[in-house]
Each structure stands twice: as structure tokens, then as C-alpha cells.
Amino acid sequence: MEHLLINPGFPLLSTLIFLPLAGAFLLLPFKNDDTCRYISLGVTALVALISLLLIAGFDTTTARFQFAETRPWIETLNINYTIGVDGISLLLVVMTTLIMPFCVLASWSYIKVRVKPFMICLLVMETAMVGVFVALDFVLFYILWEAMLIPMYLLIGIWGGPRRIYASVKFFLYTLGGSILLLVAIIWLAKTNNFSFFIPDMMWQDYGFRAQILVFIAFFLAFAIKVPMFPFHTWLPAAHVEAPTAGSVILASILLKMGTYGFLRFALPIVPDATVALMPYVLWLSIAGIIYGGFTALAQQDMKKLIAYSSVGHMGFVTLGIFVLNKQGIEGAILQMINHGITTGALFLCVGMIYERTHSRELSVSAGVGKYMPVFVTFLAFFSLSSLGFPGTNSFVGEFMILAGTFKYDGVMHGNFPYLALAAIPGAVLAAAYMLRLLQKVVWGGTNNPDQSYLADLNWREIVTLAPFLLFVFWIGLGAQPFIDYMDTSVTVLLDNFNAHRAQAIALAGELLP
Amino acid sequence: MLFLPELSVLLSGLIFFFVSLSRPNSQTIRNLSIGLAAVVLCITATSFSQNGSLFFDSYRIDLFSQLFKLLIAAATLAVLVFSGQTPGIKEDVRAEYYLFLFMGVLGLMMLVSSVELLSIFIALELSSFAVYIMVPMRKTASNAVFQMESGIKYLLFGVMSTAFMLFGMSYLFGLTGSTYLDEIATSLSFLFNQPAALIGMLMVLFGFFYKLAIFPFHFWVPDVYEGAANETTAFIAAVPKIAATALLVRLISMVSAEGQVIVNILLVCSIGSMFYGNLSALVQKDIKRMLGFSGISHAGFVLFGLLTFGTAGYATSLYYIMGYVAMNLACFLVICTVAAQGDNLQIEDLTGLHKRSPFLAITLATGLFALAGIPPFVGFTGKFMLLVNAFKQGYTIPVILAAINTAIAIYYYLSVVRVAYCSDPEKDMSRINQPWLSKAAATILLITIIVMGVMPGQFLKLASAAVSTLLP
Numbered sequence: 013m014e015h016l017l018i019n020p021g022f023p024l025l026s027t028l029i030f031l032p033l034a035g036a037f038l039l040l041p042f043k044n045d046d047t048c049r050y051i052s053l054g055v056t057a058l059v060a061l062i063s064l065l066l067i068a069g070f071d072t073t074t075a076r077f078q079f080a081e082t083r084p085w086i087e088t089l090n091i092n093y094t095i096g097v098d099g100i101s102l103l104l105v106v107m108t109t110l111i112m113p114f115c116v117l118a119s120w121s122y123i124k125v126r127v128k129p130f131m132i133c134l135l136v137m138e139t140a141m142v143g144v145f146v147a148l149d150f151v152l153f154y155i156l157w158e159a160m161l162i163p164m165y166l167l168i169g170i171w172g173g174p175r176r177i178y179a180s181v182k183f184f185l186y187t188l189g190g191s192i193l194l195l196v197a198i199i200w201l202a203k204t205n206n207f208s209f210f211i212p213d214m215m216w217q218d219y220g221f222r223a224q225i226l227v228f229i230a231f232f233l234a235f236a237i238k239v240p241m242f243p244f245h246t247w248l249p250a251a252h253v254e255a256p257t258a259g260s261v262i263l264a265s266i267l268l269k270m271g272t273y274g275f276l277r278f279a280l281p282i283v284p285d286a287t288v289a290l291m292p293y294v295l296w297l298s299i300a301g302i303i304y305g306g307f308t309a310l311a312q313q314d315m316k317k318l319i320a321y322s323s324v325g326h327m328g329f330v331t332l333g334i335f336v337l338n339k340q341g342i343e344g345a346i347l348q349m350i351n352h353g354i355t356t357g358a359l360f361l362c363v364g365m366i367y368e369r370t371h372s373r374e375l376s377v378s379a380g381v382g383k384y385m386p387v388f389v390t391f392l393a394f395f396s397l398s399s400l401g402f403p404g405t406n407s408f409v410g411e412f413m414i415l416a417g418t419f420k421y422d423g424v425m426h427g428n429f430p431y432l433a434l435a436a437i438p439g440a441v442l443a444a445a446y447m448l449r450l451l452q453k454v455v456w457g458g459t460n461n462p463d464q465s466y467l468a469d470l471n472w473r474e475i476v477t478l479a480p481f482l483l484f485v486f487w488i489g490l491g492a493q494p495f496i497d498y499m500d501t502s503v504t505v506l507l508d509n510f511n512a513h514r515a516q517a518i519a520l521a522g523e524l525l526p
Numbered sequence: 527m528l529f530l531p532e533l534s535v536l537l538s539g540l541i542f543f544f545v546s547l548s549r550p551n552s553q554t555i556r557n558l559s560i561g562l563a564a565v566v567l568c569i570t571a572t573s574f575s576q577n578g579s580l581f582f583d584s585y586r587i588d589l590f591s592q593l594f595k596l597l598i599a600a601a602t603l604a605v606l607v608f609s610g611q612t613p614g615i616k617e618d619v620r621a622e623y624y625l626f627l628f629m630g631v632l633g634l635m636m637l638v639s640s641v642e643l644l645s646i647f648i649a650l651e652l653s654s655f656a657v658y659i660m661v662p663m664r665k666t667a668s669n670a671v672f673q674m675e676s677g678i679k680y681l682l683f684g685v686m687s688t689a690f691m692l693f694g695m696s697y698l699f700g701l702t703g704s705t706y707l708d709e710i711a712t713s714l715s716f717l718f719n720q721p722a723a724l725i726g727m728l729m730v731l732f733g734f735f736y737k738l739a740i741f742p743f744h745f746w747v748p749d750v751y752e753g754a755a756n757e758t759t760a761f762i763a764a765v766p767k768i769a770a771t772a773l774l775v776r777l778i779s780m781v782s783a784e785g786q787v788i789v790n791i792l793l794v795c796s797i798g799s800m801f802y803g804n805l806s807a808l809v810q811k812d813i814k815r816m817l818g819f820s821g822i823s824h825a826g827f828v829l830f831g832l833l834t835f836g837t838a839g840y841a842t843s844l845y846y847i848m849g850y851v852a853m854n855l856a857c858f859l860v861i862c863t864v865a866a867q868g869d870n871l872q873i874e875d876l877t878g879l880h881k882r883s884p885f886l887a888i889t890l891a892t893g894l895f896a897l898a899g900i901p902p903f904v905g906f907t908g909k910f911m912l913l914v915n916a917f918k919q920g921y922t923i924p925v926i927l928a929a930i931n932t933a934i935a936i937y938y939y940l941s942v943v944r945v946a947y948c949s950d951p952e953k954d955m956s957r958i959n960q961p962w963l964s965k966a967a968a969t970i971l972l973i974t975i976i977v978m979g980v981m982p983g984q985f986l987k988l989a990s991a992a993v994s995t996l997l998p
Contacts (some may be wrong), residue, residue, distance in 0.1 A: 086907075088986050089914060129884075151910070155901035162895060165940075166578040170880075177948045181741040184940055188900075195910070196926055199917045209913075236968070 015212035016096055016148075017071070024065060025079050025095045025146050025268075028109060029058050032138040032409045038133070045127040049120060052131040056112040056138065060372045061273035063109035070102055072497055075505035077148060077212070085152075090207050099502030100276055100346060101145045103495065107353050108141050108266050110480075115258040117477045118361050119355055122257050122368055123171060130171055133163040134258060141266050145273065150198045154191070157270070160312060161187055164259070164267070172254040179254035186247040190237035201282065215281035216513050221269040221289075223523070227288035228479070231279045232294075238271030241294075242301035245324045252320035253373070257364025259379035260316065264323055264360055264369070265353035272330045272349055276342070278504065281333075284513050287335070294335045299435045301328030306442025310449070315363045316373050318450055322399060325439055326352045326407075332436060333414035341417025342503050348410030351488060354406055355398045358481035362392050365474055366454075369467050375450065380457030384467045389455045391470075394403055398485045400447040401440055406488035411440060528578045528587045529596050531709075534631045538562040539628035546621035552611060559624045560737035560963075563603040570599040583706065584642030589898055590992040592961055593844075594638040594772040601764045601851050602631050605757060607967045614755025614868030616665040623663050630656035634769040643695045646773065650691075653769070654684050657762060665868065676753025683746040687736035694729025697722055704884040704968040711780040724787055727821070731777055731792070732781060737770035738825045739818075741778065741799035745819050748806075751818035756865055759814050760858035762850045763821055765860055769846045771828055777841050792833055799826025800931040807938045813871045817857060820897060823931060824850050827912060830928060834915040837997060842911045842969040848985065849896070849904035856893030856971040860886050863960055879946040883958040889968045891943050896975050898939040899932045904978040911982070954971040 035055030039048050071078060077096030085093045105172035115134060123130045140160035147153035161184055169180035200223075201214050208214075219227065248268075252260050279287055305325030330352070333345030365388065366378050382389040398405035401412075415433055422430040450454055465486045470478070488495055541562065545555065559687040572594060579586045595753070606627075615623050633653025642644040662677035699705055701723055702713035735743040751759050781788050803823030810816035828850070831843035863886060865871050880887035896903035909932060916925050960968075978985055 085628050086986075088983065088990070089911060111576060129636070157904070159900045162891075165943075177944055180948065181940060181944060185937060193926075195913070196929045199910075199914050199925070200922075202914075203917050209919075224742045262684055319529065418642045473997060 016082065016094070016477075017074065017076040017078045018080045018082070019069070019078065023081050024062065024069075024144075025097065025308055026081055028059055028063055028066075029095070029139055029143045029146070030106070031055065031062070032112075032135040032142075034136040036132045036139075039128055042128065043160050048128045048131050049116065052135060053113060054400075056109075056116050059138065060109045060113055063451070065104055066097065067498075070370070071496065072099070074178050077097065077207070077501045080148070080150075085149075089151075089209075091151045091209050093152060094153075094210060095143075095146040096148050097146055099499035100506070101273065102498055103346065103350050104266075104273060105142055105145045105268055107269075107350055108138070108145065108280065110140050111261065111265050111353065111357055114260050114357075114361070114477050114480070115247050117374070117473060118261065118364055119256065119258045120365060120473060126170065130167070130256075130292045133167050133460075136163045136264075137167070137262060141270075142159055144270055148211050150202065150211055150214070153211070154195060154198055158188070158191060160267075164262070166191055167259040167262075168251055168255045168478060168492065171256040172259070174254075175250070176254040177295065179250040182470065183245045183251040186237055186244070188246075190244070190379025191234040193230040194234035197227045201227065211277070216284070216509055218517075219283070221285055224283040224286035228279060228283045228290060229291050231292075235271040235274035235279070236297075238274065239268060239327050239331060240324065240326065241297050242304050242328070243297075245301070246303075248324065249317050249320040250324070252360075253314060253316045257360060260360040260364070261357045264319075265357035268323065269349045269353060272327065272334060272345065275331065275334050276346070276506075280337075280510060284510050285517050288337075288443075288514065291335050291337065295432060298328045298335065299334040299439075300433065301325060302436055302439030303442070304334070306439050306446065307384060309446040310442065312446075313372050313375050315366075315375055315378065315450065315454075316360070316381075318375070318446060319359050322443065322446060323352070323356055325443060326356065326399075328439065329411055329436070332432075333417055336417045336421035336432075337416050337507070338420050339503060339507060340413050340420060342498060342507070344410050344417055344501050346503070347488070347492065348407070348414060351398075351406040351410045352479050352486045354510075355395055356489070358391075358395045358478060358485075359399060361477060361481070362388070362395060365470065374452050377462060379453050380455070380461030381467055382455035382457075385469045386462050387470045387475065392454060393451060394482055394485060395448040395524060397450045398489070400443040404489050406485050406492070409489060409492040438463055487523060527573065528576055528580055531566065531599070532632060532975075534566045534569045535628055535632040535635060538566060538799075538802045539625050539632060542625040546625055549619065550740055552617060553626060555620050559606050559627075560603070562628070563599070563606050564728075567599040567603050567692060570595050575827070579641075581645065584645045585636075585639050588642045588995045590775075590995050591639040593988065593992045594768060595635050597768050597848060597851065597941045598631060598634050598638070600842055601768060601855060602627075602761070604759045604855050604967050604971070605764065605858075608855075608862050609760065609962045610862060610866075610961065611759030612755070612757055612759055612868075612963065613866065614665060615663050619663050622922050626656040626663075629653075630660070630761075631765065634765060637769045638772040640773075641707045641776070641982065643699065643707070643710075647688075647692065647695070650737075650756065653766065654688070654737075657766065658684060659889050660758050660761070661750060661754045664753070664758065673753045673755075674813075676750045679747050679753075680750045683743075684736065687743060688734050690729045691733025694726045694731075694733070697726030698730065701726065707776060707780065714780060718781075719787060727777075727781065728791065729786060731774070732775050734770045734777070735795065735829075736765050737823050738774065738828065739767075739799075740829055740947060741802045741822060744796070744799070744802065744822045747818040747822060749812075751814045752812055754860045755868055756814070756858070756870075760855065760862060761854055763817065763854055763858065767821075767825070768847060769849060774829070774832055775843065776996060779835075779840065791831060792829060793921070793924060796826045796829040796833065797859065797927050799823060799829065800928060804931050804934045804938075810938070811872050811874075813861060813873050813876070813942065816873070817854065817944070819936070820935065821854070822872060823935060824897070826931075827928065829907060829910045830916060830924065834919045834921075835910070837990050837993050839915050840993040840996070841918075841986055842908070842915055844980065844989040844993060845985055846908035846912060848989075849908045849975070852971050852974045852978070853893045853896040853903070853905055856889050856968065856975065857897070859964065859968055859971065860890040860893070861887050863964060864958060865989050866958070872926060873942055873945055876942065876946045877949045881950065881961060882956065882980070885965065885968065886958060886960065887946050890946055892972055892975055894939040894943055896979070899985045900936070902973050902976065902979050904982075907979045907982045911986075921955060 080093040083246040142158045143156040270359030309321035333341040418433040636649035658681045664673035800823045807819035896905040899909045901907045
């Protein structure tokens with residue numbers, strides 16, 4: 013168990029996983045909608061507070077899995093309940109727990125019917141999401157990864173918009189179809205490793221090149237659909253548009269990160285040779301996603317669709333950062349995962365707030381609300397600037413690091429001409445174009461604005477919901493170093509191992525490997 | 527004492543015989559049936575740990591048979607509980623219906639203990655004929671007689687497969703000179719790749735494939751499921767499959783991995799079942815037909831598990847069938863409760879079920895998600911373990927095909943959940959009343975589905991212990 017750092021005492025991570033589930037059971041006997049809201053808010057807030065202990069107790073000098081717990085689970089198959097966090101997953105876990113109370117707040121008046129089942133779905137989602145990020149046993153990971161589909165399906169399918177049935181079924185089928193081969197790959201990997209499902213045991217092994225390629229394809233299908241990478245993104249706009257606000261926020265902020273987290277946690281360490289061999293294709297798909305997402309967002313009339321397509325572009329940056337395989341790129345990618353979670357989550361909250369007032373997501377219906385909702389458009393302006401990567405906001409730091417990594421990659425791979433970076437940069441320009449278009453329309457509109465005088469500005473609950481997001485936009489934007497420190501050791505060790513494995517593989521196989 | 531569970535079932539049947547001579551009201555019959563089934567379950571549970579053999583060693587009582595008897599008794603009780611007033615059965619033959627039901631259970635219980643060809647045959651026929659008769663007892667609103675067609679189909683296909691089996695048995699007897707499975711297994715181990723032994727063995731297996739509805743012996747399934755009353759279908763879909771699995775374990779453990787030809791043929795049957803069942807289920811409108819086709823694909827999975835051999839493989843199949851029965855009964859519970867008049871249910875009829883009865887909707891969704899193999903339910907754990915064992919055995923391509931089937935299957939299960947949850951009811955907004963007994967049954971089934979899925983350890987240990995009594 014050299015990979016695990018077991019902190020004695022309180023099982024912090026298990027608490028984070030099971031407290032929301034316990035909360036869901038706690039809700040069962042209550043009939044009153046408001047009681048359910050307060051209980052859910054209390055539970056999610058408590059979980060968020062407890063998760064801060066992770067940050068406080070995290071040791072940034074080691075790449076081992078901390079706060080680890082391991083218990084036998086299904087002994088006949090050697091499956092254990094093993095969990096732990098390292099620098100890659102820590103921030104994602106904390107982001108998940110911190111965003112959940114705001115999802116509850118955002119649903120406070122948005123969800124009017126069947127409040128209790130809605131809150132139960134949210135809490136079960138939280139259990140599964142935290143679990144996915146901390147699972148160190150591949151079966152545990154897969155179970156939570158799949159189990160998450162059920163509450164998310166119900167969130168979209170029951171409380172969603174008019175085309176919710178189409179969207180929810182598409183979401184479910186896409187994600188499930190993609191991850192079926194992941195299961196086969198997991199079993200194959202375990203079989204070659206003496207039936208150990210412990211994830212670190214599978215890393216840096218010698219599987220043979222052909223097997224690695226097959227496993228990579230299985231991984232890629234599962235994770236690329238979740239990210240979603242172009243051309244596997246078509247479920248995303250549908251799901252985003254139809255989901256209730258909290259569902260959109262969870263999708264954008266947390267679920268999409270699971271795909272990129274999967275690439276970092278599994279693809280790189282388990283099948284490094286295949287990663288290198290297929291890297292150029294993944295990179296160009298990322299570029300395609302950035303450009304495609306940007307242009308499509310530019311043409312949207314539906315605000316949620318616009319942000320959904322912008323997600324495709326932003327997540328393209330993240331996969332770009334991961335697969336350039338250097339420190340700047342990967343650290344930038346992890347940071348950008350957090351940034352996207354904050355910024356896009358906040359933008360979906362904003363759209364949800366205006367939807368509650370106008371009952372439309374059409375850009376033209378919301379044109380020119382700036383005059384009547386000054387507080388709202390202030391928030392919207394900052395989040396839009398953050399989304400387009402304006403200096404001083406969080407996304408600037410992330411995108412900058414990713415582009416720096418890309419330039420470095422170009423220096424290694426393409427001589428000194430930065431093909432890849434040059435191809436990615438128009439994405440940043442496009443982001444400015446579509447976000448400013450959104451902002452301009454919503455704040456000022458044109459000469460033929462609809463009558464917006466009936467609109468009330470944000471109430472206290474809504475301001476409280478948005479303010480923390482704004483805090484993080486500037487905190488990461490102006491002082492990103494503490495955040496990077498948390499992941500630095502883990503990323504360095506990951507890359508060191510990666511390069512060592514590559515050197516060894518090349519020495520062994522000579523010219524055979526790419 | 528060894529024969530006590532069977533005797534209790536027989537006695538229950540006799541009680542219904544006498545009841546059928548008078549004209550009691552249906553409420554009395556129903557209470558009596560549940561009471562007797564509960565008594566049978568208790569008696570079976572108390573004789574759980576018995577060991578021994580009867581009737582010149584042709585009838586063996588061990589952990590394996592007792593576990594299956596317990597399952598049969600429990601599934602029967604569940605079916606009786608949720609079939610309510612049996613609205614799908616003609617009023618004047620309700621007592622007789624229960625008489626045949628208990629006779630069928632008796633046959634199935636005897637089947638799992640039989641270790642000799644003739645006793646297998648007798649037990650199988652006892653159970654089959656009782657069930658054949660139950661199918662046409664259906665009451666239909668418009669006096670249509672499609673249940674007769676189903677009954678005849680069931681009978682003719684069944685008799686056909688029995689004929690196959692008898693023919694195979696004659697081969698086995700001719701080759702080995704014995705009707706005892708143990709002796710046949712010893713003699714056969716030298717004869718595996720002989721065509722005669724191959725044909726004999728396959729034909730005997732085919733008899734049980736018919737019961738378990740494995741491709742290509744599945745033809746009766748959709749029509750019988752559709753034509754029989756909801757409660758009869760629930761019974762047919764669960765209880766005989768338990769017994770058929772038990773016998774398949776006994777028979778296939780005789781084959782072992784050496785009979786490569788047989789193994790290949792059975793692999794084709796198993797994968798064929800998965801594809802046939804899932805692809806056909808995609809286009810069904812009637813929910814019972816859909817569950818019938820889904821049952822074909824699940825039978826393929828059970829067979830797939832058996833083909834991984836060894837304690838682990840058989841134990842997993844056993845675990846899988848236990849889980850399957852629980853998931854399937856959960857779905858049929860909903861069907862029987864929603865169809866208060868005993869009509870067939872189209873999938874659309876479940877529209878907006880979550881408003882008409884939230885608890886039934888949860889039961890249905892859990893059952894269907896479990897059947898689809900979504901974690902954390904038992905269907906996933908079962909499939910996962912099957913795939914692990916198959917990988918150990920080296921069946922890489924079949925594993926991939928099986929995994930693809932899981933992806934196909936999700937579509938039709940999801941489409942039922944979709945209408946139940948995501949659409950609003952249009953016409954019939956009335957809430958559905960569910961008796962407390964049925965609620966209790968649903969709760970137990972839900973707990974079983976989740977607990978077996980999340981903590982399979984104890985169940986696997988039990989299954990392994992049961993299976994290891996079979997293996998030398």
C-alpha cells in the first residue's frame with residue numbers, strides 16, 4: 013500500500029461520500045417543501061464545510077493518495093472500498109462540495125413541484141460525484157460513474173424543459189453506451205494484474221502496445237463522451253438546455269470534469285504508450301472542438317445553448333492542455349477545469365435567474381434588461397469576462413498556462429513553428445466575440461427591446477448564490493499560485509513517471525514504438 | 527422429514543382440490559393461498575440445512591436443492607401476494623387455478639432434488655402440465671380466446687422439447703447403462719467427443735433450454751407471456767426458471783470444460799439469446815412481451831455464467847438467477863397492480879405512473895434499471911461477475927458481445943422508465959391503491975435488489991457453498 017497515505021482517525025472522505033446519502037434518507041419522512049429545502053441546504057453546506065478540512069489537512073509535498081481508506085468489499089473478487097485524494101482530485105472534490113449548496117439555493121424557487129424527490133436526486137448525485145473523484149478501486153469508480161446517470165436522468169427527465177424526454181434519453185444512452193467498453197477494459201486490466209482492481213496497481217505496467225491502444229480506445233470513448241469532445245458533444249446542448257438550472261450547473265461544473273479527470277487519472281498512467289501514439293489525433297480533435305464550439309456559440313439565439321456550446325470550446329482547451337503532456341499544460345488544464353466549473357456554473361445560474369423572470373431563454377426576449385436589473389448585469393458582466401479569458405479573471409490564468417504548454421509542445425514536436433497554438437488562439441478570439449455579443453444583448457439590447465419594466469432585480473438569496481462565484485473568479489484570477497501548489501507535486505510525479513515509463517519502453521522496443 | 531417441503535406443497539394442493547369441490551368466494555381462496563404459501567415457505571426454511579437422499583438415491587436433499595426450494599417457495603409467495611384478487615383468472619376456476627399452481631410448484635421442487643433421469647422426467651412433466659393448464663384459465667374482457675392459442679402453443683412446444691429430451695436421455699442411458707447422473711457423468715467423461723454422447727447430452731440440455739427460454743428454444747415466450755394472465759406470466763417468468771437453472775447447473779457440471787464442442791454450441795446459444803432477446807425487445811409495445819424478450823436475453827447471461835465452469839462460475843449463475851427473479855418480480859408486481867382489471871398493459875398505459883403511485887414508479891424504475899444492469903443494483907453486480915469469470919476463462923470476444931448487449935438493452939428499459947416518469951398522465955389520473963401486503967412485498971424486493979447489488983459477498987458465499995456440494 014505504498015500509494016496510500018492513511019490518516020488515522022476520522023474517515024473524512026467517507027463522510028463526504030455518505031453524508032449526502034444519509035441526508036437523502038433523512039428527507040424521506042418530510043412532507044413540507046420548505047423543510048426539504050432547508051434540510052438539503054443544511055446537509056450540502058455541512059458537507060462543504062467538512063470538505064474544507066481536506067484543504068487544511070492536505071500535504072502538498074507528496075503525490076501519494078491522502079486521507080485514504082481501504083476496506084474489503086467483495087472479497088471473492090478482490091474488490092475493495094478504497095478511496096483517497098491526491099493533488100489532481102483534491103480541488104475537484106472541494107469544488108463539487110462547494111457548488112452543491114448553491115445548486116440547492118438556485119432551485120429554491122425554480123423547483124415548485126415535487127421538491128422532495130428533486131432534493132433527493134441532488135443529494136444522491138453529490139454522493140456519486142464525490143465518490144467518482146476519490147475512488148481508487150476501478151469497480152467502485154465504475155459503479156459510481158454509472159449510478160450517477162440515474163439521478164441525473166431523473167433531474168433532466170422530470171424537472172426539465174419541454175424537450176426533456178429527448179434530452180434525458182439521449183444523455184443516458186450516450187453516456188452509458190460510451191462506458192460499456194470501459195467495463196470490458198477494466199476487467200481486462202484487472203485480469204492482467206492478477207485480478208487486482210486497485211487503480212495505482214494498474215499504472216505504469218507493461219501491457220504491450222496493441223493492448224494499450226485497445227484499452228485507450230475504450231477509455232477514450234467513455235471519457236470523450238463525458239467531456240464532451242467534438243464530435244461526441246451532441247448530447248450536451250440538448251441536456252443543458254432542457255435541464256433545470258441546478259442540473260445545468262451540475263452538468264457543466266462537475267460532470268464534464270469527470271471526462272477530463274478520467275483522462276488524467278487513467279489514460280495517462282495506465283496506457284502511456286498509446287497516449288503518446290494517439291496524442292496528435294486527440295489534440296486536433298481538441299482544436300476542432302475549440303473552433304467548432306466557438307463558431308456554433310456565435311450563432312445561438314438561446315442563451316443556455318450558447319453557454320453549452322461555449323463549454324464545448326472551453327473543454328477543448330482542457331483536453332488540449334492535458335494531451336500536450338507537459339507541466340504547464342496539465343496544471344493549466346486542471347486549473348481550467350476548476351475555472352470552467354466556477355464561471356460556466358455561474359453563467360448557468362444567471363441564465364436560470366432570468367429564465368425564472370421571463371420564462372424564456374431566448375436572447376431577444378431578455379434584451380436590454382440592464383436598465384431594470386443593474387445588479388444582475390454586473391454579475392453577468394464579470395462572469396462573461398471571465399468566460400472569455402479576460403486578464404485578471406480566473407480563466408485567463410488557465411488558458412494562458414494551457415497555451416504556454418501548447419507552445420512548448422510545438423517547440424518539441426513541430427520544430428519551432430507553433431502550428432497547434434496558432435490553431436487554438438482563434439478560439440480565444442471567438443470566445444470574446446460570442447460572450448460580448450451575449451453581454452451586449454442582455455445589458456443594452458437594441459432599439460426594439462421588449463418591455464422589461466416588470467423585471468425585479470436580484471433578491472438577497474440570488475445575490476448570496478452568485479457572490480461566492482465572483483469571489484473565486486478574482487481569487488484565482490489574481491492569485492492562482494496557492495491553487496497550483498495543491499496540484500504541483502502530483503502533476504510533477506505523474507509526468508516524471510510518464511517520462512520514465514516512456515524512456516524504458518523506447519529502450520525496450522527501440523524503433524517499434526512511436 | 528427430508529420430504530417435508532414437498533409434502534407441504536402437496537397438501538396445499540390437496541386442500542385446494544377439496545376447496546374446488548365447493549363454491550367458496552374468491553377472497554377466502556386468496557387468503558388461503560397466501561397463508562398456505564407462507565406455511566410452505568416457513569417449512570422450506572426450517573428444512574434448509576437438511577441432508578440426505580431418498581427413493582433409492584434418485585432424490586437428493588442437500589444445500590443446493592434446499593436453497594433452490596427456498597427460492598421457489600419465496601418467489602411463489604411473492605407472486606401470490608401481489609397477484610391480488612387474481613382479476614385475470616376466471617371466477618369459477620380460481621380454486622382449480624391454485625390447485626394447479628401448487629402442483630406446478632411441487633413438480634419444480636422435486637425437479638431441483640432429482641438426480642436421476644426418470645425422476646427428473648417425472649418432476650418436469652408434473653410441473654409442466656400444471657403450468658400448461660394455468661395459461662388458458664385466463665379471463666378476458668371481450669371473451670376473446672387468445673389465451674387458448676397461447677396455451678396450445680405452450681403445450682405443443684413443451685411437448686416437443688420433452689420429446690427431444692427423452693430421446694437424448696435414451697442415448698445417455700444406452701451409452702452408459704445408467705440413469706443416475708453421477709454414474710452417467712463418470713462414464714461420459716471418456717465419451718465426450720463421441721457424436722452419440724454429444725447429441726444425447728445436447729438434447730437433454732435442450733429440454734431445459736425450453737424452460738429457461740434460451741435461443742433457439744424461446745419461440746413460446748412472447749405469445750405465452752402475452753396470452754397468459756398477468757399473474758400467471760409472473761409465475762412462469764420466475765419460478766420455473768429457478769428450477770431450470772438448478773438442473774442446468776447439475777447437467778452442465780457433468781460436461782466440464784473438456785467437452786469443447788458442447789461448450790462452443792452452448793456459447794452460441796447463450797450469445798444468440800442475448801442478441802435475439804434484446805433486439806426483439808427493442809420494438810415491443812406490450813410490456814409483458816418486452817419482459818419476455820428481456821427474459822430471453824437474461825437466460826443467455828445465466829447460461830454464459832454456467833459456461834465459465836467451476837464453483838465461481840456456477841455460483842455466479844446462481845446469484846444471477848436469484849437477482850433476476852427479484853428484479854423480474856418487482857416489474858411484474860407493478861404490472862399486476864396497475865392492471866387492476868387483469869388486462870394486458872401496453873407500455874403507454876404506464877404513462878405518468880409517478881403521479882398515480884410514486885411508490886410503484888420507484889419499484890418499476892428500480893426493477894428496470896436493475897434488469898438493464900445499471901449499478902448499484904443486483905443486475906449490474908451479477909453481470910459484472912459473469913464477465914469477470916468469463917474473462918478468467920478466456921472468452922474475450924463473447925465478453926465484448928455480452929457488454930454490447932448491455933448497451934442495447936438499456937434503450938428499451940429506459941423507454942419504459944421514460945413514460946413512467948417523464949410523461950404526464952393524459953386520461954386516467956386516478957391514483958392506484960396498493961394493498962399493504964403488496965407494498966411490503968415491493969419493499970422486500972427493492973431491498974433485495976439493492977442489498978444483493980451493493981453487498982454481494984454473503985450471497986456469493988451461500989451460492990458457492992451450495993454449488994460446491996455438487997462438485998467432487
